[in-house]
Amino acid sequence: MRNVLITGASRGIGAAAARLFAENGDRVFLNYRHSQGAVRKLCEELTAQGGEVYPIQADVSDSQAVKTMFDTLHSNGISIDVLVNNAGMAQTKLFTDLTDEDWHTMINTNLSSVFYCCRAALPDIIRRHNGRIINITSIWGQIGGSCEVHYSAAKAGIIGLTKALAKEEGLSGITVNAVAPGVIQTDMLSPYTAEDLQALRDETPTGTLGTPEDVARAVLFLASPDSAFITGQVLGINGGMV
Numbered sequence: 011m012r013n014v015l016i017t018g019a020s021r022g023i024g025a026a027a028a029r030l031f032a033e034n035g036d037r038v039f040l041n042y043r044h045s046q047g048a049v050r051k052l053c054e055e056l057t058a059q060g061g062e063v064y065p066i067q068a069d070v071s072d073s074q075a076v077k078t079m080f081d082t083l084h085s086n087g088i089s090i091d092v093l094v095n096n097a098g099m100a101q102t103k104l105f106t107d108l109t110d111e112d113w114h115t116m117i118n119t120n121l122s123s124v125f126y127c128c129r130a131a132l133p134d135i136i137r138r139h140n141g142r143i144i145n146i147t148s149i150w151g152q153i154g155g156s157c158e159v160h161y162s163a164a165k166a167g168i169i170g171l172t173k174a175l176a177k178e179e180g181l182s183g184i185t186v187n188a189v190a191p192g193v194i195q196t197d198m199l200s201p202y203t204a205e206d207l208q209a210l211r212d213e214t215p216t217g218t219l220g221t222p223e224d225v226a227r228a229v230l231f232l233a234s235p236d237s238a239f240i241t242g243q244v245l246g247i248n249g250g251m252v
């Protein structure tokens with residue numbers, strides 16, 4: 011049974027991925043920062059369906075908290091086979107209004123977290139010579155989003171990290187890929203008005219917004235044997251928006 015760690019699995023894309031991996035027969039560790047109640051409820055539901063799932067708290071923007079999370083896993087004899095770096099935050103603000111704190115919070119939450127988790131997970135994976143890392147970036151990391159410069163920079167950083175790490179770990183039997191969602195219906199869209207959402211639909215060739223399951227299926231694919239020869243890639247799940 012594979013051990014899968016999904017960061018930010020309390021809701022949205024992370025929760026949808028947790029469901030799919032649990033249904034796939036993997037042992038899933040659902041990381042969260044604040045949403046203990048939501049993760050507990052999801053774990054109860056998936057356990058009742060026969061899944062093997064465990065909540066694990068850590069603020070992944072904090073290097074020491076990530077180390078503690080992995081120490082807890084190791085002390086329970088768990089090493090991670092599949093790491094899904096999904097935790098993230100968004101903020102819409104004019105570039106000239108961004109504070110140092112806005113910048114550092116964004117970079118630490120979306121990008122440094124990926125570095126901390128990959129660094130902590132890799133020694134075990136390298137030893138076993140088999141593993142998968144899937145990083146959730148964003149279409150804005152590919153094409154840039156107005157009033158989301160710090161978010162776009164963090165997500166572009168994930169793409170660079172993914173491509174470079176894939177090269178470094180290729181001979182170690184590890185694939186490293188990124189999934190770049192377009193506009194997906196989760197809590198992250200809560201600041202948008204109905205008109206904003208319609209404008210985003212209109213910009214999307216399919217005329218629809220994506221679902222968390224659309225993204226989760228791509229993540230599961232990148233962790234499956236069918237994707238063994240795919241590494242260093244960015245898979246867009248965006249309804250054709252470019």
Ligand code: NAP
Binds near residue numbers: 022023042043097
């Ligand atoms: P969401 O519904 O807002 O969920 C965000 C998740 O990240 C929550 O589980 C949250 O946990 C967790 N999280 C945030 N900061 C964390 C931290 N420091 N440590 C641990 N967990 C943390 O977001 P989503 O839409 O599912 O987004 C998931 C990923 O997809 C993000 O990386 C996002 O940037 C990316 N993405 C989303 C869209 C979209 O349109 N929705 C588009 C492109 C990319 P708590 O609840 O415990 O705080």
